[in-house]
Amino acid sequence: MAENKKGKIARVAGPVVTAQGISPRMYDVVLVGDLKLMGEVIKLVGDKSVIQVYEDTSGIRPGEEVVDTGAPLQVELGPGLLSSVYDGVQRPLPVLRDKQGDFVSRGVTAPGLDREKKWKFTPLVKKGDTVQGGAIVGEVPEGNITHRVLAPVDAKGKVKSVSEGQFTVEDTVVVLDSGYEIKLMQRWPVRHSRPYAEKLMPDIPLVTGQRVLDMLFPLAKGGTAAIPGGFGTGKTVTSQQLSKWSDAQIVVYVGCGERGNEMTEVLTTFPELEDPKSGKPLMGRTVLIANTSNMPVAAREASVYTGITVAEYYRDMGYDVSLMADSTSRWAEAMREISSRLEEMPGEEGYPAYLSARLSEFYERCGRVKTYSGNIGSISVIGAVSPSGGDFSEPVTQNTLRIVKVFWALDSKLRERRHFPAINWLTSYSLYSPMLENWYRKNVADDWNQVRLWAMETLQEESELQEIVQLVGSDALPEEQRLTLDVARMIREFFLQQSAYHPVDTYSPLKRQYEYMSAIRKFSEHAKKAISLEVPLDKITSIPCRNDLAKLKFESTIDQDISKVVAEMEKQFAALGA
Numbered sequence: 001m002a003e004n005k006k007g008k009i010a011r012v013a014g015p016v017v018t019a020q021g022i023s024p025r026m027y028d029v030v031l032v033g034d035l036k037l038m039g040e041v042i043k044l045v046g047d048k049s050v051i052q053v054y055e056d057t058s059g060i061r062p063g064e065e066v067v068d069t070g071a072p073l074q075v076e077l078g079p080g081l082l083s084s085v086y087d088g089v090q091r092p093l094p095v096l097r098d099k100q101g102d103f104v105s106r107g108v109t110a111p112g113l114d115r116e117k118k119w120k121f122t123p124l125v126k127k128g129d130t131v132q133g134g135a136i137v138g139e140v141p142e143g144n145i146t147h148r149v150l151a152p153v154d155a156k157g158k159v160k161s162v163s164e165g166q167f168t169v170e171d172t173v174v175v176l177d178s179g180y181e182i183k184l185m186q187r188w189p190v191r192h193s194r195p196y197a198e199k200l201m202p203d204i205p206l207v208t209g210q211r212v213l214d215m216l217f218p219l220a221k222g223g224t225a226a227i228p229g230g231f232g233t234g235k236t237v238t239s240q241q242l243s244k245w246s247d248a249q250i251v252v253y254v255g256c257g258e259r260g261n262e263m264t265e266v267l268t269t270f271p272e273l274e275d276p277k278s279g280k281p282l283m284g285r286t287v288l289i290a291n292t293s294n295m296p297v298a299a300r301e302a303s304v305y306t307g308i309t310v311a312e313y314y315r316d317m318g319y320d321v322s323l324m325a326d327s328t329s330r331w332a333e334a335m336r337e338i339s340s341r342l343e344e345m346p347g348e349e350g351y352p353a354y355l356s357a358r359l360s361e362f363y364e365r366c367g368r369v370k371t372y373s374g375n376i377g378s379i380s381v382i383g384a385v386s387p388s389g390g391d392f393s394e395p396v397t398q399n400t401l402r403i404v405k406v407f408w409a410l411d412s413k414l415r416e417r418r419h420f421p422a423i424n425w426l427t428s429y430s431l432y433s434p435m436l437e438n439w440y441r442k443n444v445a446d447d448w449n450q451v452r453l454w455a456m457e458t459l460q461e462e463s464e465l466q467e468i469v470q471l472v473g474s475d476a477l478p479e480e481q482r483l484t485l486d487v488a489r490m491i492r493e494f495f496l497q498q499s500a501y502h503p504v505d506t507y508s509p510l511k512r513q514y515e516y517m518s519a520i521r522k523f524s525e526h527a528k529k530a531i532s533l534e535v536p537l538d539k540i541t542s543i544p545c546r547n548d549l550a551k552l553k554f555e556s557t558i559d560q561d562i563s564k565v566v567a568e569m570e571k572q573f574a575a576l577g578a
Helices: 093-100 211-216 235-245 260-272 297-316 328-341 355-363 395-403 412-416 433-443 448-472 479-496 510-532 537-541 544-552 558-575
Strands: 005-013 016-020 028-032 037-045 048-053 065-072 074-077 119-123 130-132 136-142 145-150 156-162 165-167 172-176 181-183 186-189 198-200 224-228 250-258 286-292 320-326 367-370 376-385
Touching: 016 028, 028 048, 037 297, 048 297, 074 297, 119 172, 136 172, 186 297, 211 448, 211 479, 211 510, 224 235, 224 395, 235 250, 235 260, 235 320, 235 376, 250 260, 250 297, 250 328, 260 286, 286 297, 297 320, 297 328, 297 355, 297 376, 328 355, 328 376, 328 395, 355 376, 355 395, 376 395, 433 448, 448 479, 448 510, 479 510, 479 537, 479 544, 510 537, 510 544, 510 558, 544 558
Parallel strands: 224 376, 250 286, 250 320, 320 376
Antiparallel strands: 005 016, 005 065, 016 048, 028 037, 028 065, 037 048, 074 186, 119 136, 119 165, 130 156, 136 145, 156 172, 172 181, 198 367, 367 376
């Protein structure tokens, strides 16, 4: 760390403070005023340094001291991250609460990782081994996973000595012949992405168990998705479902500027959720970063960088990480507020001109990569967007859609009809589908993509027919088209609607999704044949197997029963003469 340089406050404008006499570098962390409030240098003009402070600046006055720490905003990376709840600059909120109670005073801080706790370190290197930056030197059990201890990026040399046993995060566990000491903990500047050996194609899906996402709009591991939607359309529930059920080993949840009551719900429900794969608490593989809308605006701007840096650290161990940013709109609003205080030229709707660049910078840090340790890890980023009044034409949504490859559009009209997840199948899309075709063909079924396309076409056809129905009524349509409407309704109500709170329906494996949709498709084929043989439509839609299909998704024996229902369907259509 550089020698601390001291200066004085010259001007205060909300969270933006101007100081003189410290000559720092861009993005250095400084301590502002008598309370030593943490801030970050964001602009240098002559001998003046413009600082954004991560806490409320009430009562701070010109003339108070400013100290330059000589280092950028960094996060501490090591055992103890999982199960933690941090604010946007990695202060552990439960530790601060224990120190101060429910209302945390300004200037109070605590290290991101517990300095007292001891961890059982098992080395994976021995004396004489060559170690490069990013290599795995040992393991520590943490939460629901094995924490792989990484050599810092600048480490290089042969192992001179290695220790085994119980250590705190500050203890040295490996010493190299160059004199370099590797500890359980390392620091990383949040605004710089961590390096990797090679970026790979996103050709493996992130399986979420949510039928509308997996079947119609899949997300690849290492992919980017946006969930825009107005108030009450289910962004938070969808994010929680993805956290609980997606086949990522680590979940980083960034509550960026959400309302306090929503964040409280996340903080109280997450520790009680059970990880369905291990049976242990879900928090054992989760890092929560909580920055509510009443917390300082500058810390909100930093929170997504803190989240993505933690995600990169676990990716470097070779884990699949999913990062939920809820919501990037509040992050953009924080940037807008800071930009206006800096008196920068505003762009569209007052957002800074660099909004698009910052969003790109954030989403670019995801991906599926080969790490320096030779493992393959990924970060899948799912950004919730909260457009004012549900208007998708506003700048944050539009700039996000230019970057991400999956768009899950939440629809308030579907919410009003109690259709959840309220994802609109006509406006949503996934650009990963062509890349994932081979994986589905090899791992689920040869005709997965044909079944998917058939479902999409049927829903599209229903949308076109609905316009005619609104003009002349469904009775005016020929029977084939009325059948299309009925089959589309089956896809919507039986397949796309999914209860997050039902023990069976909350998660649907890919094989079950394929067989369920195939059963609806078989019904459609038999029904079309029956209509061509002049069987009345009302007879077709009232056969018992249709109701059996509707009830299937709530039955614990669904996987065994689908084939029975399909066999029964064959018999019932045969009885109709089809």
